[in-house]
Amino acid sequence: MTDSTLGTPAQLRDPNYTPALYKAVPLGIQHVLAMFVSNVTPAIIVAGAAGFGFGSNSPDFPELLYLIQMSMLFAGVATLFQTIGMGPVGARLPIVQGTSFAFIPIMIPLVAGKGVDGLAALFGGVIIGGLFHAALGTVIGKIRFALPPLVTGLVVTMIGLALVKVGIEYAAGGVPAKMSGAASYGGLQSWSAALVVIFVTLGLKFFARGMLSVSAVLVGILVGYFYCMAIGMLSFESISGSWERSAAFALPVPFKYGFEFSIAAVIGFCLMAFVSAVETVGDVSGITKGGAGREATDDEIKGATFADGFGSLIGGLFGGFPNTSFSQNVGLIAMTGVMSRHVVTIGAVFLIICGLVPKVGGVIRTIPIEVLGGGVIVMFGMVVAAGISMLSDVNWNRRNMVIFAVALSIGLGLQLEASGGGANALQHLPDTLRILGASGILPAALIAIVLNLVLPEDLASEATEEVSGGMQGHGTGSLPGK
Template identity: 45%
Template sequence: MATDSSEGSGPSSGPRIAYGIEEQPPLPKATLLGVQHVLAMFLGNVAPAIIIAGALGALSGQTAYLVQVALVVAGAATIVQAYPIGPVGARLPIVMGTSFPFVGAIIGIGNTYGLAAVFGACLVGALVESTIGFSFGRVKQFFPPLVNGIVVMLIGLTLIPVGMDYLAGGAGAADYGAIENLALGGLVLAVTLALNQLFDGFLRIASVFVGIVAGYLAAIPLGMVDFSAVQSAGWLALPELLPYGVAFEPGAIVTVTFLYVTTAMETIGDISGTTSAVGRDATEDELKGGLIADGVMSAVGSLVGAFPNTSFSQNVGLVNLTGVASRHVVAIGGAFLLVLGFVPKVGAVVSAMPAPVLGGGALLVFSMIFSSGVRIIYDDVALTHRNMTIVATSIGLGLAVKLRPEALAQLPQDAQLFFGSGLITGGFAALILNVVLPEDAPLSDRTAADTTVSADD
């Protein structure tokens, strides 16, 4: 087994790894491992584009293009993370893809201000995240595991209703809740769960992808797939520059910028999780480079009609599971994404996916995002009275505005857009409360102290 002595191998120096960050597996093996990364992130990368296109009438007929640029930008950003350009990139096996946390806000901005305002806000917000990367040493104290865990939980909680809408046939669809929709989405969910829990290796890693394929194939004989767009799609096309224009609306910019702050937390966690696979902590240069790349590549994406990118946690899990931490393997995966993105037929095939098939996979993915946030809190946060209060307040406020948006109807439009996002309201509350509330002792320490006092009495 190949090892990277500088990164540790064996029980005495850290976790066992098959290939270190700087090692290159043989090309045939590296290619298969790179494709495995693509399979692990494919649904998560294209689903935001499909959901947003379905929710915004102005994007009618644009799903295939949005999928195409999502693949291209994800591939380019992944390669940059593996092979940095100056300060842009972490020099780590970080897989990038379209970020789910932006979905709700982008739909709201698109319906309120139009598509140009969406991409103008994404461009400005991306530059702000790049600035956070350059000044990371001065702001990192604001992003402890407590805040990161709350944000990750809120991402999952606020997206679960979206997944359920798709499983039922799509919000507003004439056949919403039809038996065939629920059955098809349930099939995807069942296959994914079975593969994830009963198998190991490739089938477990690619369980969501295989579940989606199974549902897609089952939908064809049911007459639920329309391949007309696939037949008319070309074999090669390049992304367009500013296909939807740009406009700069202050309310939209503030909303999206805060979301970039939350995805910065996610990227910090993913970089740390990746380096832990080789038995060491992430360096400040790696964290800075990763955040800068997150912002710069999202800015580039906004210029071609792609939505914001971030690191993908499922691929961090794949690195830890397989012990393959080679950045060269991940770069091969990025190259595959690029190639797929330049072929419009691929985007057309993906966009032909029936809503229940997407919903069956997405519902589980969103739920797993929530459980990842729970794990961050459980593993890294002391369960003090203060911290539990912050968790309760932040989650409560986030769900309150998500489930009862009409309560904000009397606020100005920009305020409705900002605070109407459960992720933003809950995440903002977590940030503020973490700064203003004083620290206290862990519950276990307080219990011991109380016992001591009672004994003295």
């Protein structure tokens, strides 16, 4: 519910309005709390895939801290691009930027088991992909016809499906414990910590209101953290060790991990940029509708897409991952009714300060992997749910069912087969195509886009019995006109 003491209704709908500072600062920090866990989680997942040790005594500990630090720092920088703007860059709306989950299935195969050596190609892809993403701002209005809910819903659903395995592995004790065959993997103690996070998160989502509901995952992780301390899974020695090994202040280092041109990385990041750009268009529209009761302008959509791309490009130069607009903050604006971009600017400054203080990353790294697993199970499940929600806008006629069925079967099949170990169904392809195909997401997206463009619309009027086994779709939505 909107607090009328923050300003008049007209002021609250104005992006250029700033509430009194003593109210604007808590509102800005509220935005950070809503996205904080989601923002740093990709860095931890990629580090785990690369084989980094997570303990404070691990030689990779400084590298992990640096990746977490950059996630916070450049989420703040990219957010400033959106709220303050710079020429045509930025929507000048209260858009919160953060590390994108969408790119994780592309990043994991690039770094899997390679340690620091795999990061040069990854960040080469981030930089070139960011430049391509920014270029999409000039044509985003013209290419939206190729990305209807059928395509975007499929892609978002598959992103979530690709990530849910990670949540289960974390909740059971982490990939290192799994690979070493540790007896503790999948034990009751590990699962109890994850379940505490899940139950607390669900309880707050269903029964709390306001900020407690919006920050349910963060609060759940905090409760799980203290639970692990209580049962001995987390010691004060490990917390103090992480704190002592973390610097009080550190600046980002340009090209810290080098730059390597990898065709697989470049193609993967550029193709996923389409998905991220469409997501940003949706978020911009959601903010203007929910906060100001109007449609987004073409300049706002272009500016937001430019900011997405340049935020990712600049972050990649220093070791930051691709950024995108965060949907949970769109809901927060609708809940508070405060449209002020300056409130979000305050949150961005707070993120930048955290990114310059590695001790913040040191504290984050002490979170037990099982606790993080409970949080990401909920977050990645919500990604799947968001994809299904998009698919509810599709008119499930024969044509669309065939497109979805073929794309999902091939994409998800390749994804699952590649994760099973041993010989790979794509092992005879060149390295670039094998990495892109194994993600499953890119083949599914490409198939869906091509079929949606080439299959005639008159197929939609034909019977579906022979395709669906008698199960007729009854979606109420429809594909947008071309």
